[in-house]
Amino acid sequence: MSAWWAQLSLFLGVLFNGAIMTAIVTAGSFIVSMVLGVVSAACATSRSPLLRAISSVYVEVFRAVPILTQLFIIYFGLGSIGIKLNPIPAALAGFGLNGGANLTEVFRGGIGAIDRGQTEAALSIGMTPLMALRYIVLPQAFRIVLPSLTNFAIGLLKDTSLASAVAAPELSFNANALVDRTFRSPEIYILLALFYLAMSLPLSALARNLERRSSRGHRA
Amino acid sequence: MPSWSLIAAWLPQLVVAAGGTLKLAVFSYVLGVVAGLLIAVAEMSEHRLLSSTCRVYIEFVRATPILTQLFLIYFVLPSVGIALPEFTAAVIALGLHYAAYMAETYRSGIAGVPRGQREAAQAIGMTRTETLRYIVLPQSVRIIVPPMVNSAISLLKDTSVASLIAAPELMLRANDLTSEYYMPMPLYILAGIFYFVMAYPLSLWARRLERLARRGYGAVHSVSR
Numbered sequence: 303m304s305a306w307w308a309q310l311s312l313f314l315g316v317l318f319n320g321a322i323m324t325a326i327v328t329a330g331s332f333i334v335s336m337v338l339g340v341v342s343a344a345c346a347t348s349r350s351p352l353l354r355a356i357s358s359v360y361v362e363v364f365r366a367v368p369i370l371t372q373l374f375i376i377y378f379g380l381g382s383i384g385i386k387l388n389p390i391p392a393a394l395a396g397f398g399l400n401g402g403a404n405l406t407e408v409f410r411g412g413i414g415a416i417d418r419g420q421t422e423a424a425l426s427i428g429m430t431p432l433m434a435l436r437y438i439v440l441p442q443a444f445r446i447v448l449p450s451l452t453n454f455a456i457g458l459l460k461d462t463s464l465a466s467a468v469a470a471p472e473l474s475f476n477a478n479a480l481v482d483r484t485f486r487s488p489e490i491y492i493l494l495a496l497f498y499l500a501m502s503l504p505l506s507a508l509a510r511n512l513e514r515r516s517s518r519g520h521r522a
Numbered sequence: 523m524p525s526w527s528l529i530a531a532w533l534p535q536l537v538v539a540a541g542g543t544l545k546l547a548v549f550s551y552v553l554g555v556v557a558g559l560l561i562a563v564a565e566m567s568e569h570r571l572l573s574s575t576c577r578v579y580i581e582f583v584r585a586t587p588i589l590t591q592l593f594l595i596y597f598v599l600p601s602v603g604i605a606l607p608e609f610t611a612a613v614i615a616l617g618l619h620y621a622a623y624m625a626e627t628y629r630s631g632i633a634g635v636p637r638g639q640r641e642a643a644q645a646i647g648m649t650r651t652e653t654l655r656y657i658v659l660p661q662s663v664r665i666i667v668p669p670m671v672n673s674a675i676s677l678l679k680d681t682s683v684a685s686l687i688a689a690p691e692l693m694l695r696a697n698d699l700t701s702e703y704y705m706p707m708p709l710y711i712l713a714g715i716f717y718f719v720m721a722y723p724l725s726l727w728a729r730r731l732e733r734l735a736r737r738g739y740g741a742v743h744s745v746s747r
Contacts, residue, residue: 363718374693381706383707434558467686494593496584502585
C-alpha cells in the first residue's frame, strides 16, 4: 500500500512539474502568437501590396504545414546549421510562428467586422491610419475576437504536447520519461489525460462564457 | 545544401511516404465522418444516458491532445489485451478524435437551419422524417461542408503526429532519412513542401466553399427580409 502511494506521489509530482512547464510554454507561445498575429494582420489590411504579400505568404505557408514539421525544422534543422536553440525557445518560436499565422486570420476577421465608417471618422478628425488602428479599430475588434482567442489558447495548450518530441520538459515529455523509468504506461497516460483535462476544461468554460456574452452584446 | 543526386535519392522515398500519409488521412477521415454521424445522432436522441455519454466523449476528446489520445490507444490498450499495429492505432486515434469535432459540426449544421423552416414544413403537413429529409438536411449540408473541408486539412496535418508511434508516413520517413544522412534542414523542409502541396489546394477549395456558402446565406436573408 505504501509503495503504491509512494509511486502515485512520484507520478503526480513529476507530472505537476510538467504541467507548470506546459502552462509556461502555452503562455509564452500565446504572447508570441499575439504579437506576430497583430503585426501580420496589420500588414494584411495595409495599403502596401508588398506588406500584404508578405503576410499572405506567411499565413499560407505556416497554415499548410504541420506544427510538428515546423518544430523539427526549427529545433533539428536550425540546430544543424549552427543556430542551436534550447527546446523551450525552439517550442516558443515554433508555436509562436504557427499561432501568429492562425491569429492573422482571426484578427483580420475582427478588423473586417468593424464598420469602415469608424476608420473614416477617425481619419477625418485628423488621426493617422496607425492611430485609427490603435485607438479605434483594435479595441473594438478585440472584443469580437476574444472568444476565438480563448479557443486558440485551448488549441495551443493541447498542441504544446508536441514539444515533447523536441525534448521540452513539459507534461507529455515528463509522462514519457516516467513510462521509460517505471513501465507503468496505463496509469501514467491516464493521469496525463486527467492533467490536460484539468488544465483545458476551465479554459473552455471561459470560452463558452465569453461566447455567450459576446453574442448577447451583438444582439443589444 | 545536399547534392541534387541526394535529393533525387530521397524524393521517391518521400513520395511513397506521402502516400502513407494520404492513406492514413483518408482512412481516419472516413472513420471520423461515420463515427461522428453516429455520435451526433446518439447525442440528439431522447435516451438520456446515451446522449450524456456522447457529450462526455466529445468534451474529453476536445479537452485532451491528440498525442495523449494516440498514446492511450497505442500504449494503454495493450494492457487490457488490445494490441494494435501502429497504422491501425493511428487511424483509430485520429478517426475517433475527429469524430468528436465532426459530431459538433453536424449538430451546428442542423441547429443552423432556422426554426421557422421546420415549423413551416410541419405546418404544410410534412412528417418529422420528411421535414428532416427535404427541408433541414439540404440546407444544413451547405453549412456543414466548409468546416468538413477544414477538418480534412487539420486531419491531414495531424497525421504527422502518428510518426511519434512510428506509423509509416511522411514525418517518420523524414526522421529515418535524417538519422541516415544527418541533414535535418533539407529533409524537414522537403517534408514541409510535401505537406504544403497536399494541404494548400484543400485550403483554396475550403475558402471557395466558404465564400459560396456566405453568398448563399446572404441571398436567403435578403429573401426573408
